[in-house]
Amino acid sequence: MWNSRDIEVTPGARCSGSQISASSTLDDAEPVVRLASRLDRAHHVTMTRDAFAPGNTLVRECLAGRDALVVMSPSVHRLYGPRIKDYFADAADVRFMTLRRTEASKSLDGVVEVTERAAAVGLRRTSPIVAVGGGVCTDISGLAAALHRRGVPHLNVPTTLVGLVDAGIGTKNAVNHGRRKSALGTFHPPEHTVLDIDFLGTLPRRQLANGLAEIIKLAVVKDRPLFEILTRYGMRLVDSGFRKPVRAAEEIVRRAAVGMLAELARNQFEIADFRRKVDFGHTFSPHIEVASGHSVLHGEAVAMDIALSAQIAHTLGLLVDADLERILTMLEAAGLALTWPGLSADALAATLPSIVEHRNGDLHLVVPTGIGTCEFLGADDISTALLRSSMATLTRRTCGDEAPSVRRQTVSTSGGQ
Ligand SMILES: NC(=O)c1ccc[n+]([C@@H]2O[C@H](COP(=O)([O-])OP(=O)(O)OC[C@H]3O[C@@H](n4cnc5c(N)ncnc54)[C@H](O)[C@@H]3O)[C@@H](O)[C@H]2O)c1
Ligand SMILES: [Zn+2]
Known part of the structure; x- marks a missing residue:
């Protein structure tokens, strides 16, 4: 692997799958069926340099041959678009979109925009949405991934400092609604986050x-x-x-x-402690x-x-x-x-x-x-x-x-x- 190092923290708790237990009596106080359902999802965070250099195989390895929708912030598209497209030229069916959204338009409309593009390109159930951009892009894409077909995988390649240390590595994503900041969102951990400080060289x-x-x-x-x-x-x-x-x-x-x-x-879904x-x-x-x-x-x-x-x-x-x-x-x-x-x-x-x-x-x-x-x-x-x-x-x-x-x-x- 190209100059890349895994950060050792893997917050996705490895849990057992679903358990079902059925009650034999029709007692109003007891549910007929109790379904214990937990996700078994790991979130890998890896540091690399020059993530989209042709010889750096890390991001392609993350795709593992699956088709994908790559969603880019406008500046990323402008500064890195051709390089990113070249990087995926020989990969499976990878499609692209530029998400022209800012904080002021980080709304459900943006989420719908991504899910519609995902549907239009026929993104399959196990195929990821890959966000390459700042926190606005990773938040909208993560929420879109959580909603499209009730949940497809997503990967983050954060390109801002906020993204590298926070928005791109967290387990949650949200959009603004009404006058409420981050009012609507989900906990949908990315499958993989790739951290590359080289993107910061072009950040204002x-x-x-x-x-x-x-x-x-x-x-x-x-x-x-x-x-x-x-x-x-x-x-x-x-x-x-x-x-x-x-x-x-x-x-x-x-x-x-x-x-x-x-x-x-230690509190991945924010239910253990506030x-x-x-x-x-x-x-x-x-x-x-x-x-x-x-x-x-x-x-x-x-x-x-x-x-x-x-x-x-x-x-x-x-x-x-x-x-x-x-x-x-x-x-x-x-x-x-x-x-x-x-x-x-x-x-x-x-x-x-x-x-x-x-x-x-x-x-x-x-x-x-x-x-x-x-x-x-x-x-x-x-x-x-x-x-x-x-x-x-x-x-x-x-x-x-x-x-x-x-x-x-x-x-x-x-x-x-
Ligand atoms: N989900 C979370 O856990 C979490 C955590 C922290 C922040 N956030 C959210 O993240 C958002 C802020 O993210 P942000 O600060 O990345 O803002 P941003 O996504 O708006 O990006 C800032 C600007 O930088 C541009 N840009 C991105 N990468 C670039 C690069 N490499 N070179 C040049 N320009 C580049 C973008 O196009 C944009 O214009 C907020 O909406 C915040 O709520 C979410
Ligand atoms: Zn913050």
Whole structure:
């Protein structure tokens, strides 16, 4: 195999198949048949370089001779389309489509678009949908794979930093609906995810910083050594498109991916526990994304949530000055804004009940208690006054005494398409 290494975490729990037990009496309290049904699905994550080089057989091996539908983000189609098509030239029947969707149009319509193309090309039951792109592409394609014929396999080749360390390796996928972020989705683990940092060389700087936020998230709550590596190399990597120093690029992506998968593996379908460290940065961020009309990117909103959660922890005496400073400085150094001028404490507080519903009855707000450690706060710990004062402290840090609107340009509104 071409310069590829399996990441050792295989989160798909290997379970037995279905078990059936039948009751012999017609007792209203007992079901007539009890069917224990569990999936037996492994999810492999492999790191490689130059995934679509003609001599790199990894992705073709993943197809194992099956026909496939390859779904590409527009930029991927533009930058890598011919190379990807050449790569599959001698493979089985591989068809292609470009998914022209952004965060603002990451909806069920996009899912239907992929399933219709899958039906049009006659994708068979065991044939995969292969997403090659950012999180929008892998989310829509994963959900389409879960729905087409009630579920076909899918493979991910993430091409953004968010994709490499988060969206492309996770077990779930979702689209936005109404004004709700990631409102409709499934847990449908990919069969295989292929991680290739070479794609990052063409990613715009804003998108790299956006992805760095997801890595900072992980470092802060559970991986102090990763935080130290980021402190040393993070900015150089963002400036060089994750090309230099290449060892640090590989180490950071590998460490972040393994750390993420280790968290997911113990609660893959999120039914065992609703206190998830990887929810750090994901409590206030959905509101920021939606309220900004998606002009604030996912990772940028995560960065603001990290800053606010850390500031809350500091205000409550859970995080010392020096650690708060290290977290905020790292975000700022990456060019990530700490807060969004359109944000109001009242509006933010109003969204928390729906987060409580999603987390099965409590907020479980993840806050750092040091670099590499965290704890969970309940809904009762978070008052609107606490949100207001923490947000005001961050605004003062960002804007000094100026009105927030003066510095509104801290968050760029240009799209990454
Ligand atoms: N399912 C999950 O577990 C999960 C986890 C994290 C994030 N997400 C979702 O992922 C999405 C964000 O993903 P994203 O940040 O990858 O955004 P994205 O998919 O919108 O991609 C960002 C931009 O980069 C372009 N692009 C992709 N690869 C490129 C490359 N190699 N070179 C140049 N341009 C390239 C895309 O065409 C797009 O314009 C959000 O919708 C978020 O909700 C999902
Ligand atoms: Zn995220």
